[in-house]
Each structure stands twice: as structure tokens, then as C-alpha cells.
Amino acid sequence: MAPWRAMSDPIPLDLAHLRKSCAHCSLQQLCLPAGIDADELRRLDEIVKLRRPTQRNERLFRIADPLVSLYIARDGAFKTVSISEQGEEQIVGFHLPGELIGLDALGQGVHRCEAIALTNANVCEVPLAQLTSVAAQLPRLQQQLLRVIGQGMGLDQDHLNMLVKRQANERIALFLHGLGERYQLIGQSALQFKLPMSREDIANYLGLALETVSRGFTRLQEDGVISVHGRLIGISDRPHLNRLAHVEEPAATPLRRIGG
Amino acid sequence: MAPWRAMSDPIPLDLAHLRKSCAHCSLQQLCLPAGIDADELRRLDEIVKLRRPTQRNERLFRIADPLVSLYIARDGAFKTVSISEQGEEQIVGFHLPGELIGLDALGQGVHRCEAIALTNANVCEVPLAQLTSVAAQLPRLQQQLLRVIGQGMGLDQDHLNMLVKRQANERIALFLHGLGERYQLIGQSALQFKLPMSREDIANYLGLALETVSRGFTRLQEDGVISVHGRLIGISDRPHLNRLAHVEEPAATPLRRIGG
DNA sequence: CGCAAGATTGAAACGTATCAAGTTGGGTGG
């Protein structure tokens, strides 16, 4: 595949930032520690490892790997991919910073997906055995763990609802809408962002042909809803986009993500 | 809708059977208690309630109900249904005996689905607060709980893979295949069973028009793969069905379900 | 500059949804 380390891509490694504990992490409230107190946070911090920077196309785990840790990106983006019996790849979810990666293995103790970096990234690693044993002692952490897992299931359901009985343009609008919301959640612009994934990845995720995604983007641009420059997306008419996605648009948009 | 209690449907209530604890339940190894020891089983048994028999079309919980308990059918069948922003129903999963119901609410503490009985049924109820507090003390139960939850997520993924990039006949074959396996798992015939759900439910679940499901059944019957008499399904040529579903068919079929 | 991968655009073929009749079977009431 692609080289693990592209020469033109010097790693902007900020050790000081990497060493920060959960307590100082800007994602704290969006991540596993959300809602737990200072003492508990210290216990959690003790078991969280900081991995070396991850290169584009690098894998956190592969299919059939035993479940060891859960992962969370601090920055960058990942996709999780399952492979059908016929060898076709299916993207199960996209993961932005703060979103737990690795829950696919909870059932069998063995991963059924690969987690592949879409960009260079920095990742926290949480050994599951330690996490569960700490959680057994800290009811609030246990509760939060279940909540995070449950949210993951909710996202799978959102993904499913996006695929069933919705046609191409609706899926694409919903995808862009959700992505914008997720970027907003982590403090970036909901109206202008760079897609970390290819058209092919989007198509795969949405259950469409990549040509259909391309046509969809073009159509949205012609209609003045978005602007497209390669992977750079600008949302020009958010209400219109929401209408196409059939999403209500009250002031406070409910917590929602697209990729699980 | 249909009457809560049809006159022609006297409830064959077997109190002796209902009073059985998990320890004596035939589903024990397929259910929450799988793999935990006798002491732990006793602790679990203490918190499991047996609900009065549930009528066809009765709901275990509704959308927006707070999460109180998880449910498991001892017999009968359920569907869980979510409702989109436009008011369209989407069937998220079918639940046969031994399969946990109610995990949809883990994320927000509030149900995002309704659980509706497809048939008359007997149901065990497990209050979640008690379950988690017991699980915190019993590592094996904690582990088993996570495993069951993880399996639920796995099933959602199977459902998703069934919908994406597969065409109608393949989805239908896969659906029947999976249903057969699940019946086999609970000690019934994999080759002959009565569908607990309507064609409309199947179509909704598979993301198809109900006419397409009907045609699919007819086609499978014409090809000598199955026999259809209303809701009675016989599988005449299992290898052929598996081939249509693109499922490998080694001697030992992997643990798999269709509805999550 | 020039290649290769990714993205866009076009035309035709296919599969499924939709609309519209029929058909079957279980339940009800005369």
C-alpha cells in the first residue's frame, strides 16, 4: 500500500501536548472522561497510554486481532472496515477525535474490523482489562463506559437509518450534515472542512457507487447548497442542506454523529 | 390495531415453567448467564423478574421511555422499531428467545425504539441499575454483560452488511438463512419454521418494498430452494440457499443472528 | 513536465419501487 511514512510529511510532533493527561485534554468532555470527577479522572489517567504518532494508512488493529485496547484519536481521522465473505470491504464508520475505536470486538473478544488511519494522527490507547477493572470500582466510570458504548450503538443505528429507504442525494446531504455537526462538536467549523476520506470511501460508507457520490456533490454545488474544491467542502446554505437531509433545524441541534 | 387479546387465543400459562430460575432455564447458555458460575447465577437470579405474559402487539417500552430494565423473551418474538424524523417506521431488529432487548437506550438513558411483541410471549425483566451494581462485584458477569452488548453491536453490523450493496434476492436469502440458524440455536428446526412477522415487517427490515419480498419468496420457491405456505417456511435446499446468501457452509456454522 | 490516482461527466442497462389488480385464507354473522 502507501508508504507508512511519506517524506513530504514531517510529523509535527508536539511532545508537550502529547504528554497532557486527560485532565488537560481539550476533548475531555467529549470522550471517555465525560462527567466523571477529579479523583476518578486520575485513576483513568493512570491507565491511558499515548501511542507514537500514527501514519496515514497505518492500522490500529486488524481483523481477527485479539481485543486488547480501545483507541481514541486526539487528532486526525480513522475508518473502520469490515470485510465480507466475498472479500468486499465495507466501511462501518468514520472516527473523528474523541470518538472511541475498537468496540467492534466486544462481542467475541476479537476484532471484526480493521481501523485504518485516513490521515496522520495521534491516538490514546486504553487497555480494556484495566479499564473494566477500574470501572468496576468507580460506578460513575462504569456508567460512563456503558453510555459511550450505547452511543456507539446509537450511531450504528443512525448509519442504518441513513442507508435504508433513503435515496442517494438524501444520504449525501445527511452525511455532510452529520460531518459538519461532528466538526462543530470538536471546536472546528461546521460550515467549512476538509474531508479526510476519498469519494470512494464515502460511496462505500453510504452504499452507493462513487460516481453517484460525485454527481451528488456536483448537484448540491449547482443548487448553491455547498461548494466543492476537491476534498474541501463549504456549506453555503445550511437550512437547505438540512432540508435535503430531512433534519429538523432547531437552535440546539441534538448530539449526533455519522460514523460509528 | 388488533385486539390485545384474541378470543381464539387462550393463554397457555404454565406457572411452574415461568417460576423457573435462570438456573433451570433452557436458554441459560444463550442468554445473560452464559459462562458464569453457580454462585454468580444465584446473585443474578435474585434480580430477574418474570413479567406477566405479554400479548401480541403489546409494547415492552416506547420511544422516550426512560431506561429501566433490559428484557429477554423466554418464548415468542419481538421487533424493535425506531421512528424517523418524518414519521416513518424502521425495524431495527427482530428478537427471538434469549436475545436481549432494550440496549438501544444505553447511550442516552432513554429508549429510541419501541419493542413490540410479534406474538404472545413470556418475558424476563432485568432492572439495569441492579444488574450493573451486581456486575461491578462479579467480574465474570461484568465481562459477560459487555460480551452480550458487543454481540448486539455485531448483529447491528450484520444487519448493515445485509442492506448495503446487496440486492433483493440476496437480502431475502440471507434473512431466511439467518433466521434458520437462530431457530436452530434455540433448539427448533432450522429447516422449517413459522415466520413471526409479516411480509411488510420483513420488507421494512430489509429495506425493500413488500412486493419485492413477496416476489423473492415466490422466486425461491419456483427454484426449489424453499417452500412457502403463508408464514410457514420450509427450506428444501439449504446449500443452494446459502449460496444465494453468499454464506460459506462449513460443518460448524459460526454464531450468527439476523436481528439486533 | 508528465505520470498516475482520484474525480467528474455521459449514455445505456438493470433492478427495484410504485401503482393497480387479483388472490387467498381466517374470522364473522346470517
Add this chain to the structure above:
DNA sequence: CCACCCAACTTGATACGTTTCAATCTTGCG
């Protein structure tokens, strides 16, 4: 017991959207 009814299911004809195949265009990168 039969006629009727209604809901569930089946079957047929047409319309639509998406896939597919193919060609062209763009972009990043060596």
C-alpha cells in the same frame, strides 16, 4: 354451512433512480 369481509399476500405493467461501463478531466507529486 355458506356468503361475506377484510387483511395479508401475490402478481403484472410501467416509471424511476442508480449502477455500470467508458471516456475525459483534474490534481498532487516525483
